[in-house]
Amino acid sequence: MENWNQQTIEDFRRDLLDWYDQEGRSHLPWRQNQDPYRILVSELMLQQTRVDTVITYFNRFMDALPTVKDLAEAPEEQVLKLWEGLGYYSRAKNLQKAAKVVAFDLKGNWPESYDDLLSLPGVGPYTAAAVASIAFGEVVPAIDGNFFRVFSRLLKIDDDIAKPKTRRVFYDIVEPIVDPKRPGDFNQAIMDLGTSYMKTKDPDTLHSPVKKYNAAYRDGVEEQYPVKTKKKKPVLQRYQALVVENEDGDLLYEQRPETGLLSGFWTFPLRAVESVEELEGEQLTIKPVVHVFSHRKWEIWPVKVKAPNKLEENQAYLSTERQNELALPKVQHKLLDAIKEQ
DNA sequence: CATCCGTGGGT
DNA sequence: TACCCAAGGAT
Numbered sequence: 493m494e495n496w497n498q499q500t501i502e503d504f505r506r507d508l509l510d511w512y513d514q515e516g517r518s519h520l521p522w523r524q525n526q527d528p529y530r531i532l533v534s535e536l537m538l539q540q541t542r543v544d545t546v547i548t549y550f551n552r553f554m555d556a557l558p559t560v561k562d563l564a565e566a567p568e569e570q571v572l573k574l575w576e577g578l579g580y581y582s583r584a585k586n587l588q589k590a591a592k593v594v595a596f597d598l599k600g601n602w603p604e605s606y607d608d609l610l611s612l613p614g615v616g617p618y619t620a621a622a623v624a625s626i627a628f629g630e631v632v633p634a635i636d637g638n639f640f641r642v643f644s645r646l647l648k649i650d651d652d653i654a655k656p657k658t659r660r661v662f663y664d665i666v667e668p669i670v671d672p673k674r675p676g677d678f679n680q681a682i683m684d685l686g687t688s689y690m691k692t693k694d695p696d697t698l699h700s701p702v703k704k705y706n707a708a709y710r711d712g713v714e715e716q717y718p719v720k721t722k723k724k725k726p727v728l729q730r731y732q733a734l735v736v737e738n739e740d741g742d743l744l745y746e747q748r749p750e751t752g753l754l755s756g757f758w759t760f761p762l763r764a765v766e767s768v769e770e771l772e773g774e775q776l777t778i779k780p781v782v783h784v785f786s787h788r789k790w791e792i793w794p795v796k797v798k799a800p801n802k803l804e805e806n807q808a809y810l811s812t813e814r815q816n817e818l819a820l821p822k823v824q825h826k827l828l829d830a831i832k833e834q
Numbered sequence: 835c836a837t838c839c840g841t842g843g844g845t
Numbered sequence: 846t847a848c849c850c851a852a853g854g855a856t
Binding site for chain 1: 835836839841842844845
């Protein structure tokens, strides 16, 4: 592993920020100003999600709910509808919880330090550091995937970034490198670097503004970094989706439990089946609807069945209009498309 | 600490 | 196709 002296650190900051000032993504909508609300919303949306995907969601969200008070007072149904399709929906629920803390409990006075921001729902070490540095100028590294990748290559850090304890290793190494005069810009410059010249696949280090600091490139081992253990593949689960239409043309839905995957969302009633032979009712499609989550793969066979005599507590017939109002998970949209095609 | 938690894009 | 990845956090 490399060890930079003070002069190298200062040279690196200058080269990085000079490049950032010239070629950084200053056009991103959450970089218009340093409003902590806008920064927080963008950071929650960007967790495990690409910038290109987030931009549209972010602009729509800010148009609908421009202030933290607007978000705190909004119906959760509206917040989820604005989030529909982004995934990891607990982020949306936590974001609104955080907004309520700021707007109501703290009467609009934002927590400004890393430690205080950490106490907000949905705000972990990365997001707390990002908001503290970008919105409030605190000198703290915002260690995300870009940060891990960039500095693992620059300094040849061999620790497995999939291990939680590695965050502490990086923090100790990198904390002295963050520019104390421009911590927010420093963190964002690392992100811009990590998605351009130092991206995951096919990096362009030859033209990188910090090429001369890149030890892994110098030694011809850049593709070995970052060190990261692989994830396990999703486990296959088979279901049949019960499709029931009443005399008004409404469809039977079932609300999922308040915990777990897609918690609280409405879908067709899903029943686990061990094999296709177990399917009951009239099969509606030739091929199953397949949907892949982070850790599960659903194979769903829509079947038409007769209406139940009595609805369960968590069941209801929903009109087309109501279905459009609600945020529905992607897998439910796929099911609707599949039965519509038949 | 390992696992859970969505989705879309790239190869 | 099957797999990997992308500005992580809660439990």
